[in-house]
Amino acid sequence: MKAAVVNTFDQKPQYQDFPAPTPNTNQELIQVLATSVSHRVQAQADGSHYTSAGKLPLIPGLDGVGRLADGSLAYFVTSDPVYGALAEQTITDRRRIIPLAANTDAVKVAASMNPAMSSWMALKDRFNGDLTGKKVLILGATGHSGSLAIQISRYLGATMISAVGRNQQKLAQLPADQKISLLANDAEFTAAIAATADADIVLDYLWGDAARR
Numbered sequence: 001m002k003a004a005v006v007n008t009f010d011q012k013p014q015y016q017d018f019p020a021p022t023p024n025t026n027q028e029l030i031q032v033l034a035t036s037v038s039h040r041v042q043a044q045a046d047g048s049h050y051t052s053a054g055k056l057p058l059i060p061g062l063d064g065v066g067r068l069a070d071g072s073l074a075y076f077v078t079s080d081p082v083y084g085a086l087a088e089q090t091i092t093d094r095r096r097i098i099p100l101a102a103n104t105d106a107v108k109v110a111a112s113m114n115p116a117m118s119s120w121m122a123l124k125d126r127f128n129g130d131l132t133g134k135k136v137l138i139l140g141a142t143g144h145s146g147s148l149a150i151q152i153s154r155y156l157g158a159t160m161i162s163a164v165g166r167n168q169q170k171l172a173q174l175p176a177d178q179k180i181s182l183l184a185n186d187a188e189f190t191a192a193i194a195a196t197a198d199a200d201i202v203l204d205y206l207w208g209d210a211a212r213r
Contacts, residue, residue: 001017001018001019001020001087001088001089002015002016002017002018002087002088003015003016003017003018003059003086003087003088004059004060004061004086004087005018005057005058005059006045006047006056006057006058006059006060007056007057008056009045009046009047009054009056010046012045013045013059013060013086018057018059018087020088020089021080021082021083021089021090021091022091023091026093026094027079027080027091027092027093027094028068028069028076028091028092028093028094028097029068029069029089029090029091030064030066030067030068030074030076030089030090030091030092030097031066031067031088031089032064032065032066032085032086032087032088032089032090033064033065033066033067033073033106033110034064034065034066034106034107034109034110034111035061035062035063035064035065035085035086035110036062036063036064036110036111036113036114037061037086038062038114038115040062040114041060041061041062041084041086044060044061044062044084045060053081055081055082057082058081058082058084059082059083059084059085059086059087059090060084060085060086061078061084061085061086061087061090062077062078062084062085062114063075063076063077063078063085063110063113063114064076064085064090064110065100065104065106065107065109065110066090066106068097072099072100072102073099073100073101073102073104073106074097074098074099074100075097075098075100075109075110075113076090076092076096076097076098077092077096078090078092078096079091079092079093079096080092111144112144112148115143115144115145115148116145116148116152118145118149118205119145119148119149119152119153119203120152122203123152123153123156123201126201127156127201129156130156130157131153131156131157131158131201132157132159133157133159134153134157134158134159134160134200134201135158135159135160135161135162135196135198135199135200135201136149136153136158136160136161136162136199136200136201136202136203137162137164137196137199137201137202137203138150138153138161138162138163138164138176138202138203138205139164139202139203139204139205139206139210139211140164140165140204140205140206140210141163141164141165141171141174141176141205142163142165142166142167142170142171142174143165143205145205146163146165146203146205147170147174149203149205150163150174150175150176151175153201153203154175158201160177160178161176161177161178162176162177162178162179162180162195162196162199163176163178163179163180164180164181164182164193164210165179165180165181165182166181166182166183168181168183178192178195178196180192180193180196182210182213186213189213190213193213
C-alpha cells in the first residue's frame with residue numbers, strides 16, 4: 001500500500017510503499033478515506049511530541065474517517081505505534097471506532113474532530129457538559145478550534161458567548177452573541193472586553209498579548 005512514511009525525524013514524511021497492516025483479534029482493518037495533518041500529527045512526524053518513543057519507520061496520523069470490512073463508515077482514533085492514519089489502510093483497537101451515518105461528510109469530520117476535542121473535553125471535564133446559564137469567552141475564536149468551541153458551547157447550553165478574534169471577515173460570520181476584534185485600539189478593546197468581565201468560562205487559544213489585554 002501507499003503511505004506517508006517517517007524514516008528519519010529530520011526529514012519530512014515520504015510518499016512510498018509500505019507493508020499493509022494485519023489486524024489482530026482486537027483490531028479492525030480500516031480503508032482510510034480522510035485524515036488531517038494537525039499540529040499534533042506534525043509533532044508526531046518530527047519526533048517532538050511527548051508521546052514519541054523514537055522508533056522508526058512509522059506512519060503518522062492520529063485519526064480519520066474510513067470504511068470497515070463490512071463497508072460501513074466510521075470515525076477512528078489510531079492506536080498502533082507504527083500504523084497511523086496517513087496511509088491507504090490502517091489498524092486500530094475496536095474500542096477507538098465510532099460508527100457514522102452513510103451520508104457523513106468524511107472530510108469535514110476528519111478535519112474537525114481533533115480541534116473540536118480541545119473545547120469538548122475541557123467543558124465535559126470541568127462542567128460535566130452542562131453549560132446551562134453559563135457565559136463563555138473565547139480568545140482566538142476565528143481559528144478552527146475557536147470557531148468549533150462556539151458551536152460546542154452553544155450545544156452544551158451556554159446562554160452568552162463572546163468571541164475574540166483577529167480575522168475580521170470570519171469574526172463577522174461567527175454565531176456569537178458578542179464579537180470583539182483584536183485589531184481594535186486599546187481603548188475600544190478595553191471597553192468591549194469589560195462587558196465580558198462576568199464570564200464563567202474562558203477558553204484561550206492564543207495566550208500572550210491577547211490574554212494580557
